Amino acid sequence: MISDNKRKQPFRVWYIYLQTCLNDTSLSKNIDKNYYRNWNLNLIKSKYKLKRKKKGEKSYRLTDYPFDKWWEKHKELFTTVDKSQIKLFDKTRTPNTILVEVPKSFNVQRVQKEIGKVLKGRININYNKYKIDSNRPLMYKPLEVFLNCWKLKKENKYTLVEIWEKVSKDIEDRQSKVKKQVTSYYKTGKGIRPRIMSGRLHEEGEGYKQSLISKNISKGNKILLNVCKGIFPGDYTDHKK
Numbered sequence: 001m002i003s004d005n006k007r008k009q010p011f012r013v014w015y016i017y018l019q020t021c022l023n024d025t026s027l028s029k030n031i032d033k034n035y036y037r038n039w040n041l042n043l044i045k046s047k048y049k050l051k052r053k054k055k056g057e058k059s060y061r062l063t064d065y066p067f068d069k070w071w072e073k074h075k076e077l078f079t080t081v082d083k084s085q086i087k088l089f090d091k092t093r094t095p096n097t098i099l100v101e102v103p104k105s106f107n108v109q110r111v112q113k114e115i116g117k118v119l120k121g122r123i124n125i126n127y128n129k130y131k132i133d134s135n136r137p138l139m140y141k142p143l144e145v146f147l148n149c150w151k152l153k154k155e156n157k158y159t160l161v162e163i164w165e166k167v168s169k170d171i172e173d174r175q176s177k178v179k180k181q182v183t184s185y186y187k188t189g190k191g192i193r194p195r196i197m198s199g200r201l202h203e204e205g206e207g208y209k210q211s212l213i214s215k216n217i218s219k220g221n222k223i224l225l226n227v228c229k230g231i232f233p234g235d236y237t238d239h240k241k
Helices: 004-022 041-045 067-078 109-118 138-154 160-177 180-186 206-228
Strands: 049-053 062-063
Touching: 004 041, 004 067, 004 138, 004 206, 138 160, 138 206, 160 206
Parallel strands: none
Antiparallel strands: 049 062
């Protein structure tokens, strides 16, 4: 069984992208509010009072509304309750089902062996309205990197190389916090896989870094535009046809 934490990760990244769209003057105008009507967009856009832990500081600081707080109130949007059951065909066919004929000469073992081949690609269809749209395995960290690159470019304060340095430093800082799990990955293949900006191997190749960050910004922008339409992540390739 998939844990709740693992199940919600794709939607956490989707949420962060949507939150970015809501807080952007231009992108917010393109959001399909009808599609997201059950998400409580006003709540996602709102600020949250995060309590301070250190003495001498203000009692709280304002931050973007946390995903985990929002998830607790809205996770049912992403849960499909399937009450279907296998039954014999009795003339009336139920919508979204497949009629299967089984020769009476087949025994149970043969049915179990062959039915999977017959039904492959025809069942296990997700009818949930809010589903991930991706033709590739979803990699959360790269998607977050694309968004961070886009945000830094939006600030209009950094060159592409400076953005590369900041994002690379952020990745290294995160990994230092989970150093034991990264070390475990090197030894056993289990734990957290190390992440690093590929350009780190080309310290003097500023052109390479600029190209890499430019592509990341483009991908982040495409995903943001997809999210406005209710698609995540959708197609965000940077290859020109």
